[in-house]
Amino acid sequence: MVRRMRRLAAVAVGGLAALLLPFTFAEPAKAAPKAPPAGVDITGHGLAEPLKLRADSHPAHVVAVIEQVNFRGLVRQSTKPKTADLGPKYTVVVLAGDVPKQTYDLYPKAVGGPRVFRPAKQPDARKTTAAWFLGRVSMSETLRTAGVPLERTHETVSGGVGGGERIIPEDSLNPAQDINEAFVELRRLLLLNVAVVLVITIGLAGIALLIRRRTR
Structure with missing residues (x-):
């Protein structure tokens, strides 16, 4: 017993x-982190030639730019914004190796907040539909730090999507937080x-x- x-x-x-x-x-x-795509090409207003960013030399910039077109958390729009309200356009092409796979049009200075447009025609011939999305408020700064000639702006804090209302001043940031x-x-x-x-x-x-x- x-x-x-x-x-x-x-x-x-x-x-x-x-x-x-x-x-x-x-x-x-x-989970093991996924390797970023090979790179992105950016063309648009103020760029005399395509801005070519590659994962082996600019991994942080590549990931940051691709995050701008990651549709998780983005709000889709049912109607197209007015062309006069869009502002300068920047086309982002995502590459796998040297092969273009996806393309998006970014409008960081659009009235009411950044916008993202996904064309129906994609480089890899995949089937999709044209769609407009509210962009992330960090779009302008992300493109600027990547090399796009945009004026520096402060990021807003209104949930990460759309125009936002409140601005974070630089001197309020706490590096020890x-x-x-x-x-x-x-x-x-x-x-x-x-x-x-x-x-x-x-x-x-x-x-x-x-x-x-x-x-x-």
């Missing part, structure tokens, strides 16, 4: 530890680990006490 109780206790403890430990002591599993947030998250993780260790310890003590009473 005593041996059977000990075996049951060992199995219970092992199962509890196997369930809890991967969620606390091990870092969360993360991200570090502080990282320390707060680390402290929370450590407290969670301590709590789980206490639960396991109390569980082991209870099982040991139960076994001791049964063996008397």
Whole structure:
């Protein structure tokens, strides 16, 4: 009887530890980041020749520009904006190797906020429909830092899409904010680990006490 109780206790403890430990002591599993496309070509107002950005030399700029045409979170428009309200146009062509795959028209200075147009005719001959989207408020600054001759603007904070209303002044930015947030998250993780260790310890003590009473 005593041996059977000990075996049951060992199995219970092992199962509890196997369930809890991967969620606390091990870092969360993360999917391997996807490699960015080979690059983008940008043409448009103020550019005498295409601006060619490649992932091997400008990976951050390539990812940032492609993010502007990532339709997750973008709001689709049912009607075409007035041509007079669009402002300068910049065409972005996404490349896979040296092969053009996708093309989009960006309007960072459009009235009411940036706009994105997806033409029905795409370089890779895939089937799609022409569509207009509200662009991200960071479009102008993203294109400017990538090399497009645009005036510097401050990014708005109205959910990441559309024109926005409130402006963030440069002197209000706190460079230590991200570090502080990282320390707060680390402290929370450590407290969670301590709590789980206490639960396991109390569980082991209870099982040991139960076994001791049964063996008397």
